[in-house]
Amino acid sequence: MDRNKYLYINTIGCQMNVYDSDRIATLLHPLGYRRTDTPGRADLVVVNTCAIREKAEQKAFSFLGRLAELKRKRPEMIIAVGGCVAQQEGRHILTRAPCLDLVFGTGAIGRLPRMVARVESRRCRIVDVETGAEIDEFEYPQGGAGEGAVSRFVTIMQGCDNFCTYCVVPYVRGREMSRRPEEIVQEIEGLVRSGVREVTLLGQNVNSYGKKEGWCAFSELLARINAVPGLARIRFTTSHPKDLSEDLMTAFRDLDKLCNHIHLPVQSGSDAVLDRMNRRYTRAAYLSKVERLRRCRPDIAITSDIIVGFPGEGRADFEATLDLIRTVEYDSLFAFKYSDRPNAPAARFSDAVSEAEKSDRLRKVLDLQESYTLRKHRALIGTTACVLVDGPSKRQEQGETGAGIQWSGRAADNKIVNFTALKEDLSPPPDLTGRQVRVDIEDAFLHSLGGKMIVREPSRVKGEKIYAA
Numbered sequence: 001m002d003r004n005k006y007l008y009i010n011t012i013g014c015q016m017n018v019y020d021s022d023r024i025a026t027l028l029h030p031l032g033y034r035r036t037d038t039p040g041r042a043d044l045v046v047v048n049t050c051a052i053r054e055k056a057e058q059k060a061f062s063f064l065g066r067l068a069e070l071k072r073k074r075p076e077m078i079i080a081v082g083g084c085v086a087q088q089e090g091r092h093i094l095t096r097a098p099c100l101d102l103v104f105g106t107g108a109i110g111r112l113p114r115m116v117a118r119v120e121s122r123r124c125r126i127v128d129v130e131t132g133a134e135i136d137e138f139e140y141p142q143g144g145a146g147e148g149a150v151s152r153f154v155t156i157m158q159g160c161d162n163f164c165t166y167c168v169v170p171y172v173r174g175r176e177m178s179r180r181p182e183e184i185v186q187e188i189e190g191l192v193r194s195g196v197r198e199v200t201l202l203g204q205n206v207n208s209y210g211k212k213e214g215w216c217a218f219s220e221l222l223a224r225i226n227a228v229p230g231l232a233r234i235r236f237t238t239s240h241p242k243d244l245s246e247d248l249m250t251a252f253r254d255l256d257k258l259c260n261h262i263h264l265p266v267q268s269g270s271d272a273v274l275d276r277m278n279r280r281y282t283r284a285a286y287l288s289k290v291e292r293l294r295r296c297r298p299d300i301a302i303t304s305d306i307i308v309g310f311p312g313e314g315r316a317d318f319e320a321t322l323d324l325i326r327t328v329e330y331d332s333l334f335a336f337k338y339s340d341r342p343n344a345p346a347a348r349f350s351d352a353v354s355e356a357e358k359s360d361r362l363r364k365v366l367d368l369q370e371s372y373t374l375r376k377h378r379a380l381i382g383t384t385a386c387v388l389v390d391g392p393s394k395r396q397e398q399g400e401t402g403a404g405i406q407w408s409g410r411a412a413d414n415k416i417v418n419f420t421a422l423k424e425d426l427s428p429p430p431d432l433t434g435r436q437v438r439v440d441i442e443d444a445f446l447h448s449l450g451g452k453m454i455v456r457e458p459s460r461v462k463g464e465k466i467y468a469a
């Protein structure tokens, strides 16, 4: 039996990488690896990289620089790089980061245990950036790492066929492939048995789920998941506006477990820019879908991604983006300065926007959005939110709160809610993790809401206290 060894994973980038990091931890468990939060203590460090923007790539290389220092003190430490930068760079990454023992691509995770075992015994260097033509169902985690979590990601598809001209994903994650609906439902049933209450379905473009393979439509998959007993909430990300179907809009009206939140990245409010981005929808088509979504589910929270400073984005184009933000009034936004990606066609487009102009536009978008986010949060003061509790809030863990116990969770519309449950109401204080509770919203901040949990009178139900909404 192997002694316990320590694994440190640095996850950079999107939820897909968070999910892959969980898979990595699960797969390395049988080799004796347990996760640690301290890189200096690790026997194996995995850097799960992101290539979406230059900044994310730089983050990976600067962390590798720090690891090289650690390895000088502890030469037995194994350093592995995975994710999109590994897939993109392949063996070239060894020259840029000589401390590396292992480079594995986004389709090589299933082979990782074998590779790690080989590096452990032979101290050789391995590069594997092969991509298989199929999804290997057996690679998906079935419990193990991340046990005790209330909310889990479930990948329903991989890759992307859209080829937006700024984006590296189709080149590093490959073609779109969807998992069988039965496999997905089975995985979710298993997660529910281990205590999970909420799943977030992951894919680069979930709206085109199963189209190539001839599986059921995404809305049908949602209906099947909605029927899983014991599951409380369903979320998904990301949706491409061009593929947002009428069926999916009505699913928001009809499926009781589907949370009232959609991330619907618009990228730009200018038709000319959308065309050069190869997004294949117009501003008018996008706005009409937003309107229809709101008709199906009036309380739906809508969030988006915006790229500022795409090549050729003129003043008027940028104004059109600001105007679209004013029209939609998003709940929140992620905004990015356009960043050239060597693989993506837009890197060769003319009329680059200067860095100073990009920074200025980014600031304008963020300032504008801030006012809407705050206004929307303030409007929730005095309402009751149904919150799925993630656990004690950070302040609580640090012992900073007074009389009340501070908990943290998310409302159905994805807003973070920190709330107190007064000690005198709850003695002994129960662990609320994983429960759905009702919270009176009393405070509004830019990134969260604050409030108090509603505890019904204990005498009402045979001395039992009810927390559930």
Ligand code: 5AD
Pocket (backbone or CB within 6 Å): 052, 053, 166, 167, 168, 265, 267, 305, 306, 307, 336, 337, 338, 339, 340, 341
């Ligand atoms: N530059 C800036 N932002 C980008 N995104 C994707 N590629 C780039 C790029 N080259 C943004 C898009 C996408 C989000 C995940 O990242 O807004 O929706």
Ligand code: SF4
Pocket (backbone or CB within 6 Å): 160, 161, 162, 163, 164, 167, 168, 169, 170, 204, 205, 240
């Ligand atoms: Fe990239 Fe466009 Fe695919 Fe999203 S839809 S992953 S932005 S190519």
